[in-house]
Amino acid sequence: MESPDSPSSFPPLSLDDALRHWLESGGQRLGELVIHRCGEGWEVRHHSDAAADVSTLTRHDRPEEAREIARYDDAGQYRPLKAAPTLVRGWRLVVPDTATLRTALDFFYPAALGNWVAFTSGRAVPVPVKATFARQTGMYRITGLLDDDDCRTVVAATCDYATRCRRRITWPVAPGIPLDTLPPEKTDTAPPDHELPILCLEACSLLVAAARTHIKKKRAAAG
Amino acid sequence: MDDARIVSDRWRDAALVLLGHGSTQNPDSSTPTWQHADELRRRGLFREVQCAFWKEEPGFREVMHMVEADEVFVVPNFISEGYFTRDVLPRELELTGPVTRRGHRLIRYCDPVGxxxxxxxxxxxxxxxxxxxxxxxxxxxxxxxxxxxxxxxxxxxxxxxxxxxxxxxxxxxxxxxxxxxxxxxxxxxxxxxxxxxxxxxxxxxxxxxxxxxxxxxxxxxxxxxxxxxxxxxxxxxxxxxxxxxxxxxxxxxxxxTDELMADVILDQVAAATAAQ
CATH class of the missing domain: 3.40.50.1400 (Rossmann fold)
Structure with a gap:
């Protein structure tokens, strides 16, 4: 969440400037995307199509088309989690400038740029997962009952970097209690310079829902 | 300069954030919210237009990192007042009422469209x-x-x-x-x-x-x-x-799903603008 006193102590960086600076310093990877300068501006592809001949890729020109590209996986299954490593191949998106590129990137990986800028400038404060659970009401109030090991178990199963989610977790279980059982790529917030990390600043609703399922099963098993 | 012009001049420096429920099951749940945002972005009335969802990305907790304006109008794309508009949305966005001041940012929480x-x-x-x-x-x-x-x-x-x-x-x-x-x-x-x-x-x-x-x-x-x-x-x-x-x-x-919902969203922003 935003740090309450941050705006006065840290003048906000322009997101467009941050994106431009990252690109100028060699940035080209975001999640499964690869971004290159082209004659008409900027071209975005699936990184596995980096070497593909343009004639084999379907061209798109509107940033909103990024949303459609990211909507279903190869098997036609809906992708509610955009950071899932299931982005389809076979397309290229060409946009004229970095402002339009920013719009498109926010459709592929919502808030990735904003979270990265907020995190690296100290304006975002990662929220411990137990605090997220403790805040829930209604049907999710029960997630406040997860203990530290429950949290580790649910995160390991729900957020797996290789198969489930390419976001990199910045938050601990609780203050002073780190998530130290995850593979390093899941928590490394500073990958090589050419890659912009998709940061997870707080547990998402998918994890909250998984936590609810976990604790209900655990309680049922305990009788 | 008439009132409408004064209002729209203010909006031009502001951000509009639409909040929807979204779904992990139904791909059409968030579509109208996205489409109304597209339409309002095309009209160029606001400096920036973003969406956020309870069950999709971007989430309510991260959407403020996506906007840069000092004044942010937050409109729930919900059909009625209730649990979400009174409890969940203010809690997740850390809003204290119709107007929340956070640093130099002013967040105006509008009534739901419905x-x-x-x-x-x-x-x-x-x-x-x-x-x-x-x-x-x-x-x-x-x-x-x-x-x-x-x-x-x-x-x-x-x-x-x-x-x-x-x-x-x-x-x-x-x-x-x-x-x-x-x-x-x-x-x-x-x-x-x-x-x-x-x-x-x-x-x-x-x-x-x-x-x-x-x-x-x-x-x-x-x-x-x-x-x-x-x-x-x-x-x-x-x-x-x-x-x-x-x-x-x-x-x-x-x-x-009606395209005129974009105008209802503007009506709620206008109501919040007039209420201050």
Missing amino acids: IHRSMTRLLLKRASEIAAGVPRDRISLVIVGHGTSLNDNSTAAITSQVELIRASDAGFAEVVDAYMEEEPLVAKWDALTTAPNVVVVPFFIADGLHSYEDIPVLLGISENSPGAISANQGEVFRRNPYSLRGRQLFYSAAIG
Whole structure:
């Protein structure tokens, strides 16, 4: 969440400037995307199509088309989690400038740029997962009952970097209690310079829902 | 300079953030919110326009990292006031009331779109489009909600619209409310109405299981086919009119999918602007 006193102590960086600076310093990877300068501006592809001949890729020109590209996986299954490593191949998106590129990137990986800028400038404060659970009401109030090991178990199963989610977790279980059982790529917030990390600043609703399922099963098993 | 111009000049430096429920199951749940945002972005009224969702990305907790304006209008794309607009959204966005000051940023929390009086305009337009050429005095208009306390004040939002249209000069033979899970039940639509033509409009923010499948089954225009949602999306709206129980039945997509919802969003922003 935003740090309450941050705006006065840290003048906000322009997101467009941050994106431009990252690109100028060699940035080209975001999640499964690869971004290159082209004659008409900027071209975005699936990184596995980096070497593909343009004639084999379907061209798109509107940033909103990024949303459609990211909507279903190869098997036609809906992708509610955009950071899932299931982005389809076979397309290229060409946009004229970095402002339009920013719009498109926010459709592929919502808030990735904003979270990265907020995190690296100290304006975002990662929220411990137990605090997220403790805040829930209604049907999710029960997630406040997860203990530290429950949290580790649910995160390991729900957020797996290789198969489930390419976001990199910045938050601990609780203050002073780190998530130290995850593979390093899941928590490394500073990958090589050419890659912009998709940061997870707080547990998402998918994890909250998984936590609810976990604790209900655990309680049922305990009788 | 007139008032409208002064208002729109202020908006030009502000951000608009639309909040929706979203879904991990139904790919169409967030579509109207995205489309209204696209339309408002195209109009160039605001410095920036973003969306955020409870069940999709970006989430409510991260959307403020996506905007840069000092003034942010937050509009819930929800059909009624209730648990989400009063508890969940303020909690997740850490809002303290209609106006929240955070550092140099001012966040203006608007009312949900569904309770604005201009929803009436959409209902009338939708009825005219779907039953084009049919005189209004030969149409019974049925506005359908979910019913039960699960949906907060959606019942109040619907009865309010029914009263507004009845009191207007719209000229329908009759206007009634009906619900999926409480009286008056939409399944009894033929008993609730008397005109030869019946227009049924779901008062929902997006199309999904309720409008694609549940209500059509209750109306009797579709077979009960659990799980068929992805196979027949929207098809049920393209077969109008249905000849059924001695009437002509016209069935509409969810009211929230109407492109004029973008203007209702602006109406709520204007109301929040005027309220300060």
